[in-house]
Amino acid sequence: MASSQMHWLVLIVSIISAIGVGHARSVIRSTPNVKRLNLSENDFGRVPPGVHEYAVVSLTGGTFTGASAKINIWNPTVVYPEVSFSQIWLEAGPPESLNTVEAGWLKDGYQSTGCYDLNCEGFVLQKGTRFEPRSRLAPVSTYNGQQYDITVAIKKDQVTGDWWLYIQNEKVGHWPKNLFTHLKDGPASAVRWGGEIVNTEPGLQHTRTQMGSGRFPSEGFGRASYFHGLKFFDDKFNEKDPKNLVMLVTKPKCYDLQLNVDRPERVGVNFYYGGPGLSPQCQK
Numbered sequence: 001m002a003s004s005q006m007h008w009l010v011l012i013v014s015i016i017s018a019i020g021v022g023h024a025r026s027v028i029r030s031t032p033n034v035k036r037l038n039l040s041e042n043d044f045g046r047v048p049p050g051v052h053e054y055a056v057v058s059l060t061g062g063t064f065t066g067a068s069a070k071i072n073i074w075n076p077t078v079v080y081p082e083v084s085f086s087q088i089w090l091e092a093g094p095p096e097s098l099n100t101v102e103a104g105w106l107k108d109g110y111q112s113t114g115c116y117d118l119n120c121e122g123f124v125l126q127k128g129t130r131f132e133p134r135s136r137l138a139p140v141s142t143y144n145g146q147q148y149d150i151t152v153a154i155k156k157d158q159v160t161g162d163w164w165l166y167i168q169n170e171k172v173g174h175w176p177k178n179l180f181t182h183l184k185d186g187p188a189s190a191v192r193w194g195g196e197i198v199n200t201e202p203g204l205q206h207t208r209t210q211m212g213s214g215r216f217p218s219e220g221f222g223r224a225s226y227f228h229g230l231k232f233f234d235d236k237f238n239e240k241d242p243k244n245l246v247m248l249v250t251k252p253k254c255y256d257l258q259l260n261v262d263r264p265e266r267v268g269v270n271f272y273y274g275g276p277g278l279s280p281q282c283q284k
Contacts, residue, residue, distance in 0.1 A: 056194030068153035212274025
């Protein structure tokens with residue numbers, strides 16, 4: 001069953017404890033009455049277990065205090081109860097104690113907007129922000145029509161060490177540094193930009209859940225979804241263009257990515273990404 005529900009702005013913090021006990025992946029959403037809502041991966045409930053598939057670019061081999069990009073906004077088809085993400089990740093630590101902060105938008109296949117694990121600590125919303133998590137993003141881009149995007153940035157505060165989220169250059173809120181181990185006092189060791197979907201393999205075949213616009217990168221502007229103006233912040237908090245990016249595409253017959261570099265005054269480092277999922281060339 002495909003969902004026609006609109007996608008939502010999503011904020012995520014993922015923490016694996018330093019002693020390797022458990023993996024708490026928290027989806028932080030907000031409603032007018034609830035400021036912090038979290039979802040544990042061990043109690044996924046409405047986010048089902050399944051195969052996670054990616055079309056992302058990664059920057060590693062350095063120390064990073066932030067990242068940003070303009071993310072094209074679409075309304076992809078999502079099969080219940082799966083999820084399609086378009087976001088930025090910052091990571092630190094080994095796999096057994098990984099910390100990440102993530103932000104972008106998602107479209108889910110859920111039929112309600114319920115709350116999750118309200119006892120968990122998490123994102124602290126900035127008073128008066130126009131961009132609360134769980135905010136509806138509209139309008140959305142249309143095929144061969146008007147294109148819309150949103151500027152997303154995550155930055156570590158030089159004084160407090162907290163990780164701040166900015167949408168359209170406005171402070172939305174922060175993840176307190178005490179949520180983390182490796183990201184508490186230090187910078188991130190990796191940055192990733194791109195798309196992710198959850199594939200539950202309905203009917204023992206590949207899902208029809210789309211990534212991005214649901215079109216392959218080869219279709220280009222106005223058809224394929226994009227990230228424009230990729231930036232990172234180094235260990236001295238200087239903003240820079242990423243170089244030597246590494247592409248990770250887990251299933252290119254289903255979802256792909258095309259990396260490009262343009263002049264900074266145009267769209268800078270950018271890429272098209274996404275795909276339709278199940279198709280004649282993507283069966284499993």
